[in-house]
Amino acid sequence: xxxxxxxxxxxxxxxxxxxxxxxxxxxxxxxxxxxxxxxxxxxxxxxxxxxxxxxxxxxxxxxxxxxxxxxxxxxxxxxxxxxxxxxxxxxxxxxxxxxxxxxxxxxxxxxxxxxxxxxxxxxxxxxxxxxxxxxxxxxxxxxxxxxxxxxxxxxxxxxxxxxxxxxxxxxxxxxxxxxxxxxxxxxxxxxxxxxxxxxxxxxxxxxxxxxxxxxxxxxxxxxxxxxxxxxxxxxxxxxxxxxxxxxxxxxxxxxxxxxxxxxxxxxxxxxxxxxxxxxxxxxxxxxxxxxxxxxxxxxxxxxxxxxxxxxxxxxxxxxxxxxxxxxxxxxxxxxxxxxxxxxxxxxxxxxxxxxxxxxxxxxxxxxxxxx
Amino acid sequence: xxxxxxxxxxxxxxxxxxxxxxxxxxxxxxxxxxxxxxxxxxxxxxxxxxxxxxxxxxxxxxxxxxxxxxxxxxxxxxxxxxxxxxxxxxxxxxxxxxxxxxxxxxxxxxxxxxxxxxxxxxxxxxxxxxxxxxxxxxxxxxxxxxxxxxxxxxxxxxxxxxxxxxxxxxxxxxxxxxxxxxxxxxxxxxxxxxxxxxxxxxxxxxxxxxxxxxxxxxxxxxxxxxxxxxxxxxxxxxxxxxxxxxxxxxxxxxxxxxxxxxxxxxxxxxxxxxxxxxxxxxxxxxxxxxxxxxxxxxxxxxx
Numbered sequence: 001x002x003x004x005x006x007x008x009x010x011x012x013x014x015x016x017x018x019x020x021x022x023x024x025x026x027x028x029x030x031x032x033x034x035x036x037x038x039x040x041x042x043x044x045x046x047x048x049x050x051x052x053x054x055x056x057x058x059x060x061x062x063x064x065x066x067x068x069x070x071x072x073x074x075x076x077x078x079x080x081x082x083x084x085x086x087x088x089x090x091x092x093x094x095x096x097x098x099x100x101x102x103x104x105x106x107x108x109x110x111x112x113x114x115x116x117x118x119x120x121x122x123x124x125x126x127x128x129x130x131x132x133x134x135x136x137x138x139x140x141x142x143x144x145x146x147x148x149x150x151x152x153x154x155x156x157x158x159x160x161x162x163x164x165x166x167x168x169x170x171x172x173x174x175x176x177x178x179x180x181x182x183x184x185x186x187x188x189x190x191x192x193x194x195x196x197x198x199x200x201x202x203x204x205x206x207x208x209x210x211x212x213x214x215x216x217x218x219x220x221x222x223x224x225x226x227x228x229x230x231x232x233x234x235x236x237x238x239x240x241x242x243x244x245x246x247x248x249x250x251x252x253x254x255x256x257x258x259x260x261x262x263x264x265x266x267x268x269x270x271x272x273x274x275x276x277x278x279x280x281x282x283x284x285x286x287x288x289x290x291x292x293x294x295x296x297x298x299x300x301x302x303x304x305x306x307x308x309x310x311x312x313x314x315x316x317x318x319x320x321x322x323x324x325x326x327x328x329x330x331x332x333x334x335x336x337x338x339x340x341x342x343x344x345x346x347x348x349x350x351x352x353x354x355x356x357x358x359x360x361x362x363x364x365x366x367x368x369x370x371x
Numbered sequence: 372x373x374x375x376x377x378x379x380x381x382x383x384x385x386x387x388x389x390x391x392x393x394x395x396x397x398x399x400x401x402x403x404x405x406x407x408x409x410x411x412x413x414x415x416x417x418x419x420x421x422x423x424x425x426x427x428x429x430x431x432x433x434x435x436x437x438x439x440x441x442x443x444x445x446x447x448x449x450x451x452x453x454x455x456x457x458x459x460x461x462x463x464x465x466x467x468x469x470x471x472x473x474x475x476x477x478x479x480x481x482x483x484x485x486x487x488x489x490x491x492x493x494x495x496x497x498x499x500x501x502x503x504x505x506x507x508x509x510x511x512x513x514x515x516x517x518x519x520x521x522x523x524x525x526x527x528x529x530x531x532x533x534x535x536x537x538x539x540x541x542x543x544x545x546x547x548x549x550x551x552x553x554x555x556x557x558x559x560x561x562x563x564x565x566x567x568x569x570x571x572x573x574x575x576x577x578x579x580x581x582x583x584x585x586x587x588x589x590x591x592x593x594x595x596x597x598x599x600x601x602x603x604x605x606x607x608x609x610x611x612x613x614x615x616x617x618x619x620x621x622x623x624x625x626x627x628x629x630x631x632x633x634x635x636x637x638x639x640x641x642x643x644x645x646x647x648x649x650x651x652x653x654x655x656x657x658x659x660x661x662x663x664x665x666x667x668x669x670x671x672x673x674x
Contacts, residue, residue: 006471014459211455211514214419215472216444 003217007225011199015229021195025233029187029241034248036183038176044130045071050078050094052085057105059146066138067098082117089121096120096131109150169254169337177251181332182305184241185325188264189299192234192271193278194292200226200279201288219368227272234268235261254339260332262342266352267328273359274324280366299325327352372397373418373522373553377427380413387413388576391427395555395569400548402567403557404661409573411557412452415526418555419449432521445473448520448552450511452527458500462491462510465499466517473518483550484513487543505536512543516552523547525556529563541566561662572665579668584661591659591667593617596637597625600649609647615639620666627663 015021049067053060067073076094078085088094099117107114118135122128167173203209212222238261245251274295282288302316303309303325309317320326327348334340342349373395380388388410395401403411416422418429420440429436434443456465466488470477481488491509494502499510508528515523525544529537541563548554556567564570565584572579572587580587600606603626610619610628617629630640641654659667 002474003472006468010457010460010464010468013464014457017459206458207451207453207455208457210421210451210453211449211469212472213421214444214447214449215469216441216474217472 003221004225011229033244047073048095049073049075050088050097052078052082053100054102055100055104059105060100180245181336182329185328187241188234188238189271191237192268193275196230196272196275197278197288197292205284238264255335259342260335263331269356270324277363299323303329374430378424379426381425400554400568402570404564404570405573410576412526415524446521448515448523450515450525454507456499461496463495469514470517475518480519484516488513504532522553564661587664593629595659596628597657598628599625599653601651
């Protein structure tokens with residue numbers, strides 16, 4: 001026990017003396033949460049729409065007015081031909097083009113049907129489908145009015161289902177409170193995985209491990225002394241990030257604190273275990289950095305932080321079984337937003353606990369062999 | 372006593388040590404002398420339980436390096452070739468940390484490290500990474516001594532250290548030796564060999580000779596001449612191509628030369644060099660040093 005306390009004291013002295021480590025611990029959560037939560041915003045505003053109105057009729061004007069009236073669209077008219085107007089798309093001056101052909105009004109009155117063309121820049125498929133949906137709903141809305149006017153009839157009264165939807169757990173469909181827990185997970189992992197791996201491999205790189213190995217320090221003492229500080233810092237990071245979320249983003253905290261930190265504890269063990277494992281298969285900080293970065297990026301992309309993991313292909317969902325992010329992001333959202341209890345996230349917790357056991361055994365086995 | 376028996380160590384296909392046998396007495400200052408790659412560091416890592424031998428065994432004061440490695444770690448001080456203390460901890464913090472991991476304190480063994488530590492004490496708040504090379508070595512020595520080891524193992528402690536610090540360092544080692552600690556030190560510098568009680572000359576994973584420095588120098592089997600002339604480079608070439616010359620190598624401003632014929636004399640050598648057109652030829656008989664012996668043994672080995 002005394003040996004561990006000496007190692008702990010040494011580690012903390014080194015961590016707090018490190019001029020890059022402290023900013024990482026304190027500034028990173030603030031920057032990541034504040035910047036990323038605002039920047040990683042899926043809501044669509046300021047759609048730049050170029051309107052090519054070849055009809056110049058009352059009907060077309062009223063349609064355009066609907067778009068102008070919408071807060072999402074910045075409408076500009078183009079007197080050019082449709083071919084010329086497409087240049088706006090190339091120049092990125094415009095996100096979409098609404099093409100109203102000649103005889104739009106006439107066709108509508110004569111044939112009870114008319115065509116509209118919508119051209120959308122779909123480089124970003126998500127925003128393209130959103131634009132399409134917004135545009136469609138505006139056109140449909142206008143369509144209803146038109147039907148009434150030109151047929152001089154009320155909408156036929158047919159039997160329809162009346163759907164009343166209400167959004168649970170995130171009633172305002174606030175993207176921030178969806179993203180924030182995910183970013184918290186990334187933060188905690190950076191501390192747990194990156195810093196642990198870097199710290200351990202540094203002893204190897206500088207050669208201090210050789211001096212340590214000839215002392216009576218037992219390997220498990222050294223490892224406990226090395227891992228506990230990062231477990232503490234990781235937990236601190238979770239609390240710190242959570243406080244920022246609660247104070248500045250009105251992040252709901254529906255579930256129990258114990259469930260969250262219990263889960264966080266298990267998760268950090270996995271992160272520390274991976275960090276330890278990576279440090280045993282590398283020789284210097286550069287190698288471990290690249291390796292950790294590779295795992296981190298892959299895990300993040302597959303974790304469901306941005307896109308739902310459930311809609312990933314089967315193989316990806318299988319791979320996700322070894323993705324610690326996946327479990328924690330799922331669980332932290334459940335606990336914070338839904339108010340799930342620890343019992344609700346028990347399957348995830350058990351998976352992670354098994355994970356921790358496996359990765360630690362593997363890392364310890366490797367560690368004993370190499371050092 | 373350190374007893375090294377039939378030790379061999381391989382790294383994959385590379386054989387680093389082959390059948391080493393050595394006995395190092397209690398309280399001895401023992402030197403491992405040899406060029407880079409001779410296997411000095413490997414032997415030291417075997418002694419400090421960092422490596423496990425492929426063959427043979429080592430006992431350090433009757434403790435087996437494989438079976439009793441835990442006990443050895445309590446009683447051996449080791450200073451690796453590369454500076455291996457925490458550069459981001461201060462002098463004092465490093466020393467206190469190493470004392471504490473051995474279950475000791477600086478105060479307990481201060482008498483032992485006093486001579487060394489007092490020289491760096493004015494900088495005790497300074498980070499170890501900001502010390503000069505010589506001071507780093509002194510700190511490393513203090514850290515290796517702080518738990519009052521029975522045996523001290525130093526891997527090239529003076530490599531990369533200036534001449535003055537080297538001299539000081541050896542003086543400190545002598546003082547440490549007086550406290551009864553057995554010291555094993557390795558060095559690539561032949562001139563440091565004479566400061567040891569006994570030395571082992573090592574080359575390519577083998578021990579060529581073990582004896583006191585004096586005995587090694589005396590055992591040089593040939594007459595040794597120091598030769599000098601106006602044009603050293605031409606002299607070296609001429610000596611090398613001279614059929615009467617057995618060996619020649621540069622030694623400071625002289626060439627150290629041995630002759631094939633045991634009865635060959637200075638006059639003949641001098642005359643033959645003047646025939647080659649050398650001016651201001653100076654030939655004198657000289658005593659062999661450790662380095663001469665080393666070169667001689669190396670030649671023998673290569674033949």
